[in-house]
Amino acid sequence: MMRILLFILAAVPLVSFANVYHIPQDGGRLVGKIQEHVVAKGDYFQTISKQYNIGILELMESNPGVDPFLPTPGSRLLIPTQMLLPDVPHNGIVINLAELRLYYFPKGGKLVHVFPVGIGRIGRETPEMVTKVKSRIPNPSWTPPASLRKEHFELHGERYPPVVPAGPDNPLGKFAIQLSHGDGSYLIHGTNKDFGIGMRVSAGCIRLNPNDIEWLFNQVKYKDPVTIINQTVKVSSEPNGDHLIEVHSPLSKSHSDNNEVIELKREVVAFIGQDAIDYTKANDALLAQSGIPVNIKK
Structure with a gap:
């Protein structure tokens, strides 16, 4: 291809x-x-x-x-x-x-x-x-x-x-x-x-x-x-109260590996763990890896 x-x-x-x-x-x-x-x-x-x-x-x-x-x-x-x-x-x-x-x-x-x-x-x-x-x-x-x-x-x-x-x-x-x-x-x-x-x-x-x-x-x-x-996941708590996450596909390390696992940094884990975050929305964004900011606020 x-x-x-x-x-x-x-x-x-x-x-x-x-x-x-x-x-x-x-x-x-x-x-x-x-x-x-x-x-x-x-x-x-x-x-x-x-x-x-x-x-x-x-x-x-x-x-x-x-x-x-x-x-x-x-x-x-x-x-x-x-x-x-x-x-x-x-x-x-x-x-x-x-x-x-x-x-x-x-x-x-x-x-x-x-x-x-x-x-x-x-x-x-x-x-x-x-x-x-x-x-x-x-x-x-x-x-x-x-x-x-x-x-x-x-x-x-x-x-x-x-x-x-x-x-x-x-x-x-x-x-x-x-x-x-x-x-x-x-x-x-x-x-x-x-x-x-x-x-x-x-x-x-x-x-x-x-x-x-x-x-x-x-x-x-x-x-x-x-x-x-190499920042695969970006997050932001915006001034208007939105909690945004933007997820990209991780870079493959080998030609045979097409399913790289996202390694979440400590600050991203802490962001997702906030009470104001809808965990289901966050998980969906991590799986979709659309490269587009998504609001995961409850």
């Missing part, structure tokens, strides 16, 4: 528009609104995700049971453009691997820009980290590590060159942001292919749509903070 999906994605034109949300100034963490999309003839999940600049796996989470290649014309899909802000400092770049989303918090604390990202595939997972921007690289060249060259040859019978110069054949695209973590090999970058955004397909780096990385590249500066987390 993955090969078929990648083939189809290559035929979709590049279109991306930043999703910009106002950050609540009353201490709440809920941003955005759920949208509905009426499926037109010829629509499929990748064209729809491009239209709303969301990830394809996000769209699949919020619309379980719908064929991503042949959704029924006239049917209504939920567009997951409402979310709880991650429970980390809202400063600079924040990437939540479980959501396959990048949040950019500019100074001022009033707006957040949200983009879908591609992350490391199974076996080459993107690590969690708290780091900074080390450098900004326009027109980057790409030096595939020896392990990746060996893996590519074994899988495809083709050899990567030691260095891929800047240009249309460079998989990093036109812009790259180097992170200070480790040896500096982790990048936030663009792509020369029109697939992989909102999916687990990279060798560990974070991949954005070309228009998105160009915008982000021009915003960030040297030593800006970058936080990468």
Whole structure:
């Protein structure tokens, strides 16, 4: 199925528009609104995700049971453009691997820009980290590590060159942001292919749509903070009295494991255990893993 999906994605034109949300100034963490999309003839999940600049796996989470290649014309899909802000400092770049989303918090604390990202595939997972921007690289060249060259040859019978110069054949695209973590090999970058955004397909780096990385590249500066987390479950007690939970499918650790168990952190367990929480609603949300905030107030 993955090969078929990648083939189809290559035929979709590049279109991306930043999703910009106002950050609540009353201490709440809920941003955005759920949208509905009426499926037109010829629509499929990748064209729809491009239209709303969301990830394809996000769209699949919020619309379980719908064929991503042949959704029924006239049917209504939920567009997951409402979310709880991650429970980390809202400063600079924040990437939540479980959501396959990048949040950019500019100074001022009033707006957040949200983009879908591609992350490391199974076996080459993107690590969690708290780091900074080390450098900004326009027109980057790409030096595939020896392990990746060996893996590519074994899988495809083709050899990567030691260095891929800047240009249309460079998989990093036109812009790259180097992170200070480790040896500096982790990048936030663009792509020369029109697939992989909102999916687990990279060798560990974070991949954005070309228009998105160009915008982000021009915003960030040297030593800006970058936080990468894996927050499967987000919760919030909102100022209006709502108790919200947002649950995403946990990232698989192996190709054979399609039923990863959500590991609930202590603070999430404490949240669900409050007297004001309807446990049945909470349990349903944990099972559904829709990626959409749900009010579990009694």
